């Protein structure tokens with residue numbers, strides 16, 4: 001398995017903006033008061049434009065993982081994201097909690113989000129990120145069935161794309177791995193996510209973390225990949241309603257400046273990195 005990046009770059013940086021807006025509060029946290037919804041509105045009205053300006057200034061393309069609900073609630077923002085040449089990938093219908101859904105309901109919400117994508121973005125998404133990075137037993141097979149090429153929700157590697165395998169559970173003997181999916185996984189990490197560290201959610205998440213610590217954490221994870229892991233994909237997950245805050249915009253500026261000071265670092269949307277990936281012949285044979 002290998003990554004042949006443009007210009008012979010040695011690693012890739014994939015910044016993923018999870019444009020959850022209202023939907024995270026509605027679907028993930030069940031908080032629909034005007035106050036929580038206003039935080040989602042901040043993401044759409046302030047966070048996204050700030051991030052777009054930042055990406056323009058540093059001349060980088062990214063992926064906006066967007067629930068169908070955000071697409072239809074803030075269509076003008078989607079127009080701006082697309083006008084700037086960023087990729088839009090699927091991120092659920094209304095940030096539903098995937099493991100709590102029946103198979104029928106999971107399929108129904110997949111259909112709805114694809115219809116919303118076709119209406120607002122056009123065509124079909126190549127990639128998927130599950131809301132809150134959680135899967136049900138059928139999620140991967142649904143992604144295969146609906147023609148997705150890649151996913152970015154799982155954590156079986158740190159930097160290297162891979163093909164996840166289903167796990168058959170046994171408690172008194174070894175678990176058994178099934179055959180790898182043809183879908184390419186770009187692994188994520190809670191350490192490379194702004195939300196748990198920085199965003200307060202009463203009773204769930206302390207947030208309000210030290211932004212200097214956040215910068216050092218993200219910088220050190222990048223430095224390790226650059227020094228030790230040729231072919232790494234550094235998948236940073238940010239949320240416009242969190243990283244769009246001024247204090248975090250400064251962290252992002254410093255981080256991108258740091259990463260761009262190295263030779264051979266490719267910045268791009270995940271589908272552009274997918275297009276640089278070649279599987280070994282035996283990858284999907286186990």
Ligand SMILES: [Zn+2]
Nearest residue numbers: 018020131132
């Ligand atoms: Zn999300």
